[in-house]
Amino acid sequence: MxxxxxxxxxxxxxxxxxxxxxxxxxxxxxxxxxxxxxxxxxxxxxxxxxxxxxxxxxxxxxxxxxxxxxxxxxxxxxxxxxxxxxxxxxxxxxxxxxxxxxxxxxxxxxxxxxxxxxxxxxxxxxxxxxxxxxxxxxxxxxxxxxxxxxxxxxxxxxxxxxxxxxxxxxxxxxxxxxxxxxxxxxxxxxxxxxxxxxxxxxxxxxxxxxxxxxxxxxxxxxxxxxNNELPYSEFYKTIPQEEAYTTVKESYSDSNTTFVNSRENSIYRYMKNSDSLSNPVRPNVIFICIESLSGDFLKAFGNEDSITPTLDSLVNNSLFFENLYATGTRTVRGMEAITLSIPPTPGRSIVKRKNNQGLFTIGEVFKQQGYERNFFYGGDGYFDNMNTYFGGNGFNIIDRGRGFLLDKSITATRTNIEDDEVTFENAWGVCDMDIYNKVLKEADKAHNLGKPFFDFVMTTSNHKPYTYPEGDIDIPSGTGRNGAVKYTDYAIGEFIKKAKQKPWFENTVFVIMSDHCASSAGRWELDVKNYHIPALIFNLPNKAPEKINRLSSQIDVFPTLFSLLKWDYKSNLLGKNILEMTPKDERAFIGNYRKLGYLKDNKVLILDEQANANFYSWNPTTNSLKSIPSDQTFEDNGISFYQVADDLYRNGGLKLSDE
Known part of the structure; x- marks a missing residue:
């Protein structure tokens, strides 16, 4: 046969x-x-x-x-x-x-x-x-x-x-x-x-x-x-754990930092930013996290389409970070970096994982200073586990809920964006102007109660299908990314105009930063330029506008703000004060769910889940990578931060301390 x-x-x-x-x-x-x-x-x-x-x-x-x-x-x-x-x-x-x-x-x-x-x-x-x-x-x-x-x-x-x-x-x-x-x-x-x-x-x-x-x-x-979770120690190149923690902790060795227990595998420490010349200030803080706003949309970075006139104006009237990079390619990765002040961990974002409640976030620092903390989202925060993450870490939720309830273990309050507060809505939620109007309304309430507030506002309009209210800008709705960017910028401008009429404006700092770029795709393992995002701090008390060109990361923005406000606080954050960075301190962390990049001095270390450590020189002009021989010190430094970040999550080191 x-x-x-x-x-x-x-x-x-x-x-x-x-x-x-x-x-x-x-x-x-x-x-x-x-x-x-x-x-x-x-x-x-x-x-x-x-x-x-x-x-x-x-x-x-x-x-x-x-x-x-x-x-x-x-x-x-x-x-x-x-x-x-x-x-x-x-x-x-x-x-x-x-x-x-x-x-x-x-x-x-x-x-x-x-x-x-x-x-x-x-x-x-x-x-x-x-x-x-x-x-x-x-x-x-x-x-x-x-x-x-x-x-x-x-x-x-x-x-x-x-x-x-x-x-x-x-x-x-x-x-x-x-x-x-x-x-x-x-x-x-x-x-x-x-x-x-x-x-x-x-x-x-x-x-x-x-x-x-x-x-x-x-x-x-x-x-x-x-394979949506990848424990670092099982898949990536490692060094001895003690050595990794020592390297990370040494990078924070300065007169402002005191570790609670220098012998433990922990980064929990006291941060001292107050001095005899100035007292701590506690303004309201409104953080606008802009969906998919690449740095190259701004005139400051060479764009000639005039689609961000508001942000272009703010660049010259703010503390503007010219050389700052997102840690990832998705909104939840940006949220992870901003709130936990941590380099990206392999696999899915911590925002979407188990055991992501009761963590030490920037919200905890605001709590130490007596702030009310709120998370605003124009869609249903059930999406991407946002409500569970923010609600489980002490934030009140203001979103466009469709009936999904918060986990019963979460005690945060939830406020709905009602139908009569909505003028335009698409797949991802209400338009940016609607969410800003809700922020204004809630800020008025908080001001009347006399309590400082920290608002984390996540926008949605700069996302496909790129639709927004007709007539607000000169680009028809739904015609492409440029229109969405211009509407996003327009809404920020209108928000700030309205905020200036409020009694709380003079005592409010506005932090504006993108969650990630519009596109991260490229021909290289990690396309560095496609992680470059704008970030600025506006209306800072007693701080003149300045453009900061130090290489830095999303994880550094809020530690920088806390320092500027002269706050002393307990910290579990890995970010640093950008204004005090020396050339030795400058670095950025970039990655996707598999590749982890450590950027410094126009060199990039890229780690992958096959335990490879590839070393490149990066040409910012052509956005190209060229393989170069490995630098062991550089490699060990990059590995240390990623190894420690992942270990902190897995061993409970990111949890709130009883100290």
């Missing part, structure tokens, strides 16, 4: 595998054309991209094939082609084809947003279907896409039918043994892929686009589903 990988009973399986491989190739080719200028087009680079991609496609379809293979093997020969067989076969094939087209369409929309294959962000999107589906509906012609997908599914089924695959499957005379023998290679392939094949093995090139093209979207999705 000769061996056949696809005996006649497996005819439809052969058609399904062929359809998947063709569609996957077309999607890969589409992405190649889409980002043609970014892809390494060398013969071997391109050849490897498609060859590795084909191997991942085979691995992916082997998993898909197993359920149908089981059915084919166990279904008795005497019942081939009967009513039950036809119903199961037609239904199963139709569902399979629908899943293929749905996933490929999903990949295209995901690539449009992130220029990556599916990753853990796509896994998160499964949880928040309301916002995601609504966003897709507002960003794309969904009825046309769905109609087109259905037509393609029906067309594929008809083509397979016309090519006689169904008839050959139902009229087959294949017995049990040939079916079993033909199924064994697929089972072996699945076992091998499950044990030995990982998504990171597609990262063969220094060019990120080639690596992403080589992957299979569906395989990437399930890989992300299994």
């Amino acid at each position: 000769s061996f056949k990988l696809f005996p006649s009973r497996f005819a439809l399986l052969k058609a399904f595998i062929g359809l998947f491989l063709v569609l996957s190739f077309l999607v890969r080719l589409t992405f190649l054309i889409w980002n043609f200028s970014e892809v390494d087009m060398g013969f071997f680079a391109l050849g490897n991209t498609f060859f590795i991609g084909f191997l991942f496609d085979i691995a992916t379809i082997s998993f898909f094939a197993i359920p149908y293979l089981i059915y084919l093997v166990i279904f008795p020969k005497r019942f081939y082609g009967n009513v039950v067989d036809k119903i199961i076969t037609y239904f199963g094939f139709s569902i399979g084809v629908l899943i293929l087209f749905f996933s490929f369409f999903g990949e295209i929309t995901f690539w449009d947003e992130f220029e990556r294959r599916f990753n853990f962000i796509a896994v998160d999107y499964l949880i928040y279907t309301y916002e995601v589906v609504k966003n897709i509906n507002e960003s794309y012609p969904l009825p046309i896409l769905i109609s087109g997908m259905i037509i393609l599914v029906l067309g594929s089924i008809l083509l397979v039918y016309k090519m006689d695959y169904f008839r050959r499957t139902f009229s087959s005379e294949t017995t049990f043994r040939p079916k079993l023998v033909a199924a064994i290679p697929w089972v072996i392939l699945v076992v091998i892929c499950s044990i030995f094949l990982t998504n990171k093995q597609a990262d063969f090139s220094e060019n990120r686009y080639n690596n992403e093209l080589a992957k299979s979207g569906i395989y990437s999705f399930f890989s992300a589903f299994r």
Whole structure:
């Protein structure tokens, strides 16, 4: 008996595998054309991209094939082609084809947003279907896409039918043994892929686009589903724990810092910022965290489109940080960096993890100074676990709730943005002007009660579908990113105009900073320029406007503010006062959920989950990386901060202290 990988009973399986491989190739080719200028087009680079991609496609379809293979093997020969067989076969094939087209369409929309294959962000999107589906509906012609997908599914089924695959499957005379023998290679392939094949093995090139093209979207999705948390000590290059803590603690050795217990693996310390020349001040603080505002949108960084006139004006009337970098590529990563003042940890943001309540955040410092703490969000803070995180760390919640309740263990109050307070709303929430009007209203209440307040305001308008109220700016709503940026800037301007009319304005400091850039995609492991964000502190008492060019991070902004306000406080924050940084102190932390970057002196250390430590020189003009020999001291310093940050979360070192 000769061996056949696809005996006649497996005819439809052969058609399904062929359809998947063709569609996957077309999607890969589409992405190649889409980002043609970014892809390494060398013969071997391109050849490897498609060859590795084909191997991942085979691995992916082997998993898909197993359920149908089981059915084919166990279904008795005497019942081939009967009513039950036809119903199961037609239904199963139709569902399979629908899943293929749905996933490929999903990949295209995901690539449009992130220029990556599916990753853990796509896994998160499964949880928040309301916002995601609504966003897709507002960003794309969904009825046309769905109609087109259905037509393609029906067309594929008809083509397979016309090519006689169904008839050959139902009229087959294949017995049990040939079916079993033909199924064994697929089972072996699945076992091998499950044990030995990982998504990171597609990262063969220094060019990120080639690596992403080589992957299979569906395989990437399930890989992300299994690996959305990455304990640093298990996956990344490490140094002895004591050495890591010593290195980090030595970086905070100054006259203002006293560690509570210098021998423990802890960074808990007393910060002294008061002096005999000036007393502590306690103004209200309103922090505006702007969605997706890249540094290069501002005129100060060379933009000539005049889309940020308000921020451009504030640049010259504030403490403006010219050389500051976001730690990550998502809102929750920015929130983590800002509130915990901590370098990024691998995997998902701490905002979305378990054991993320009762932590030492910047809110705790405000609490020590007698402040009311509030978190404002124009959508439902259930999204991305924001309400649980902020509510569980002492903030009151003001959001556009749709009925999702806070965890019963959370004692924070929750205030809804009511319908009569909303003039415009899209998938992500109310427009920025509506959320600012709510901030003004709540600030009036707090002022009347005589209690200082700290407001963390998360905006939403600068996000696809880029829609906002018509008539406020000269760019029509929904036409693109520039319009969203200009509306975002306009809303800030109107907010500050209204705030200036309030009795509490003179005693209020405004901190404005982006959560992350509009895009982090690039050809390098980490594209440094795509982490550069604007940050400023406006209306500071007794502080003249100044432009600060020291290399710094999101995690440093609030420790800098606390120092300027002359506050003495207990701290578990890893950020530093930017104004007191020496060239030796300057550094920035950047990363995504897998890669962790340590930037200093135009050099970048990039750590990955394969325990690699790659060292580059960075050219800011061309935003390019060039491999250079490793610097052991530089490497150990970078590893120390990331190793300590992850250990603090996992050993409870970020928790509030009883001291």
